[in-house]
Amino acid sequence: MSDIILELSQIEKSFGDVRVLNGIDLSVRKGEFITLLGPSGCGKTTTLRIIAGLETPDSGRVFLAGKDVTDLEPNKRNVNTVFQNYALFPHMNVESNIAYSLKLKKVDKQTIAKTVKEALELVQLSGYEKRMPDELSGGQRQRVAIARAIVNQPAVLLLDEPLGALDLQLRHQMQIELKRLQKRLGVTFIYITHDQEEALNMSDRIAVMRDGKFEQIGTPAQVYDNPRTSYVARFVGSANLISGTAYNMGDGLIRLETDYGLGVARTRGAQISDGQAITVAVRRESVNLVTQETPDNLGLRAVVKEKHYAGGVLQIIVSLSDGRELVCSRQGIDSPLKPGDHVLVTWLPDQGVIVDLEAAG
Amino acid sequence: MSAEIKAGPTEASDPGGVPQKRKAALRRFFDAATISVMPIYAFTLLFVVGPLVYMFILSFLKRAETWGVLREFTWSNYTNILKPVYLKTFYESLKLAFFTTFFVALVGYPFGYFMARLSATWKRRMMLLLMIPFWTSSLIRLYGWIIIFRANGTLDKILMGLGITQAPLKLLYTYSAVVVGMIYALVPFMIFAVYSSAEKLDWQLVEAARDLGATPWQAFITVSFRLTLPGLLSGVVLTFIPSMGLFFIADILGGNKVILVGNLIQEQLMKARNWPFAAALSVVLMILTSIMIALYRKVSGVKDLEGLV
Numbered sequence: 179m180s181d182i183i184l185e186l187s188q189i190e191k192s193f194g195d196v197r198v199l200n201g202i203d204l205s206v207r208k209g210e211f212i213t214l215l216g217p218s219g220c221g222k223t224t225t226l227r228i229i230a231g232l233e234t235p236d237s238g239r240v241f242l243a244g245k246d247v248t249d250l251e252p253n254k255r256n257v258n259t260v261f262q263n264y265a266l267f268p269h270m271n272v273e274s275n276i277a278y279s280l281k282l283k284k285v286d287k288q289t290i291a292k293t294v295k296e297a298l299e300l301v302q303l304s305g306y307e308k309r310m311p312d313e314l315s316g317g318q319r320q321r322v323a324i325a326r327a328i329v330n331q332p333a334v335l336l337l338d339e340p341l342g343a344l345d346l347q348l349r350h351q352m353q354i355e356l357k358r359l360q361k362r363l364g365v366t367f368i369y370i371t372h373d374q375e376e377a378l379n380m381s382d383r384i385a386v387m388r389d390g391k392f393e394q395i396g397t398p399a400q401v402y403d404n405p406r407t408s409y410v411a412r413f414v415g416s417a418n419l420i421s422g423t424a425y426n427m428g429d430g431l432i433r434l435e436t437d438y439g440l441g442v443a444r445t446r447g448a449q450i451s452d453g454q455a456i457t458v459a460v461r462r463e464s465v466n467l468v469t470q471e472t473p474d475n476l477g478l479r480a481v482v483k484e485k486h487y488a489g490g491v492l493q494i495i496v497s498l499s500d501g502r503e504l505v506c507s508r509q510g511i512d513s514p515l516k517p518g519d520h521v522l523v524t525w526l527p528d529q530g531v532i533v534d535l536e537a538a539g
Numbered sequence: 540m541s542a543e544i545k546a547g548p549t550e551a552s553d554p555g556g557v558p559q560k561r562k563a564a565l566r567r568f569f570d571a572a573t574i575s576v577m578p579i580y581a582f583t584l585l586f587v588v589g590p591l592v593y594m595f596i597l598s599f600l601k602r603a604e605t606w607g608v609l610r611e612f613t614w615s616n617y618t619n620i621l622k623p624v625y626l627k628t629f630y631e632s633l634k635l636a637f638f639t640t641f642f643v644a645l646v647g648y649p650f651g652y653f654m655a656r657l658s659a660t661w662k663r664r665m666m667l668l669l670m671i672p673f674w675t676s677s678l679i680r681l682y683g684w685i686i687i688f689r690a691n692g693t694l695d696k697i698l699m700g701l702g703i704t705q706a707p708l709k710l711l712y713t714y715s716a717v718v719v720g721m722i723y724a725l726v727p728f729m730i731f732a733v734y735s736s737a738e739k740l741d742w743q744l745v746e747a748a749r750d751l752g753a754t755p756w757q758a759f760i761t762v763s764f765r766l767t768l769p770g771l772l773s774g775v776v777l778t779f780i781p782s783m784g785l786f787f788i789a790d791i792l793g794g795n796k797v798i799l800v801g802n803l804i805q806e807q808l809m810k811a812r813n814w815p816f817a818a819a820l821s822v823v824l825m826i827l828t829s830i831m832i833a834l835y836r837k838v839s840g841v842k843d844l845e846g847l848v
Contacts, residue, residue: 267748
């Protein structure tokens, strides 16, 4: 496949006794926006640094546009990074910061001036050429860092939690801008975040990372609707996880028998044997709470524990007989349910996703 | 001004008392913070400003035939400095100071720079190693150099033992011995100054430079060196100024062959008993060093000497 711009093959990396990357593989297509999503310490920054050449893997290879660049110095790679804290040169003004890579390449002055001007227009900072970094706001520094990284026309742009230091509102705005910018430039973005919402909003594909491995790689819809593991279900969708015993009901449906009652799920092609212990992930917004008896005795018996609003969303926390809690969320409407009410927790078969099948097998 | 603003609201609530302004001023005068710093002011006035003023006045007086000074105004102490023999001393001092500073920077900059890159434990160990010599009197440490430098001393024995030289070098009481002594005495100040500035260097900036296409050397020049320059400059000031006045190093390691401004002042004060001339020499030396500091501030744009605090 010729449109693969970046390929990681069996990358391993340890710092001292700590194994940070555990043999990761990744193929990135040209022009793709791919997000490495995971909690801090999962190895996503190390992955990025290995791609940039700032870190050398213990084993494994890095291919850029089909060429093995594993042992290439960072300055010899056609890759640029937007650092987490921007890393703008404090002794240079905006113009000099952006022109830095071009000056090193000995590009002529007119071309530099023109490129810098275009880059500043692109990030909507025209007129800020002479400002020093400490005279800029966080969002403006962010834009300068992006401008500085793209003037070199890198094959791949690496972004290490670029929005992490910005406030929520600005972050939403920058998400949209970054996505637009990426479409316009057609540059491949490898984006790091621990914010699942950011990942879902912006990415073409998401690679969910855990303990130095990719847990699942897929489109936002795949990762969100079809989590492969309980970890992905919890991290990306904050899903409820319900364990029990499976029994096939035919038509690709299974019945989930638990200590609290019955649930359902679709097999989606997986081979489940009767009596197999499985875990089903159900997202918070897919959970229904009903007070009447259901047909087929479906539903888990639970007691409403508390209700609260979180940003226009009503969350109802119910507890099962053994104290485990499930969360149900509803868009901004109040519910007649009150703490202490007995309810049945149900969901549609399509919304119960069986996870951890490979891990169990 | 701020006191007036503060007094504003209380005036309304407390009418007809002592005039508020005075009350506020008194309160400010007697508040704990002011009183606690008073001894420092008193000390500075008594032991720094006082002697300086005394020295300045002294430099315009005439020398008495037998002892002390005559209370008569004269410019002659300053015109005296313009004599070739004294001008030469200033020239020699400046030359030695430049030499010393150059070598101190050559040794101290890389030392301080790489020390800042060590792990926290090694930083502490290096710091301790650098501090240990200061626990011994600098005079005694200088006598150590005599043992090393003298004919058939430690250095000669090592060099001749290795067959590098055949005869003793006779380094003691030469210009080179003085330069080595100066470098030895002053290099820690350079190291500390560079270190404190290199410690603050954000290493991610160097990575950013490398990421943007800089070779290690280019990244060093455009980022690391540029950002540690204030440390180097303050190290230069911290080395250059004392090296003008460290008379005892030239005395002990240079015999009577190397005469510096510091030596001259000491000689005029202690041996020739020409206090006014010694004072005039000191004033000129102070002006020279003040110019250095002013230049430094202008170049680096930093108000405080890094590494001093």
